[in-house]
Amino acid sequence: MTVARGVDLLSVAQHLGTAYGAFNVIQLEHAEGIIAGAEAIELPVIIQISQNAVQYHGGLAAIGTATLIMARNSELPIVVHLDHADDVDLIEEALDLGFKSVMYDGSRLPWEENLARTAAIAKLCHNAGASVEAELGEVGGKDGAHAPGVRTDPGQAAEFVAETLVDSLAVAVGTSHAMADRSAVVDLELIAALEAAVPVPLVLHGSSGVDDAGLQAAVRAGIRKVNIGTRLNQVLTEAVREQLAADPTLSDPRKYLGPGRAAIAVEVARLLGLLAKPG
Ligand code: G3H
Ligand code: ZN
Secondary structure, eight states: OOOOHHHHHHHHHHTOOOOOEEEEEEHHHHHHHHHHHHHHOOOEEEEEHHHHHHHHTTOSSSHHHHHHHHTTTSSSSEEEEEEOOOOHHHHHHHHHOOOOOEHHHHHHHSSHHHHHHHHHHHHHHTTTTTEEEEEEOOOOOTTTTSSSTOOOOOOHHHHHHHHHSSSSEEOOSSSTTTTTEEEEEEEEHHHHHHHHHSSOOOOEEGGGGGGHHHHHHHHTTTTOOOOOOOOHHHHHHHHHHHHHOOOOOOOHHHHHHHHHHHHHHHHHHHHHHHHHHOO
């Protein structure tokens, strides 16, 4: 199967009133586990590699190419997405490698600059046959869109999308990144207002901090892409810890990373299922 464009999958979700999960890859086991989970429940999935993860690996080509090959080897439509990127060279490299979905993160920039840069990146991605997600939080907010307390204004969001021609928009509605517990409360009224004001699919970041009922309520209110990173790291690490604790002589990484990868697959299938049937 060819790697899907982000916007094509999200348009289906918009039509169905559902959402797709977008899961972050750090190790190859993440990508393998995410695809195994999607295949187990037979639902499309978005696999994303963040600029931070690229920095960790010292480059995109190796981890990005491996992920693209895994996606192409699946029977499912799978989007391979570059997440939270602000480096234009990296975005161009991702497009050259075959990524069909990119998030340009200009959320820390002043309004005019975020608008101009996002519009230029949208043109670049569209010319390469890829779709683009942008982010709008507190205009000029120093901590980006997903710091606690930041909210996206529906009027500004509509203007931003019309001016930049982005295909989807990440909004600040009460979540924050890398929460270790699921205690975030999403602002459902704001999601509904944003959904009414903005024609493109809405994206929820920092979704590990939201419990199952909150995720489903956010989808019912209008979220179409749910970004989850920390939660998968938790289940991976819990499984690894259990294996290492059970046998302190263990040294073959396959013996502990294998169960970690299997735990990711189970959690991905579970989450995709509840996003596909939000009630
Ligand atoms: O872009 C990725 C996410 O927003 C993941 O956030 O690690 O808090 O789930 P999370
Ligand atoms: Zn994010």
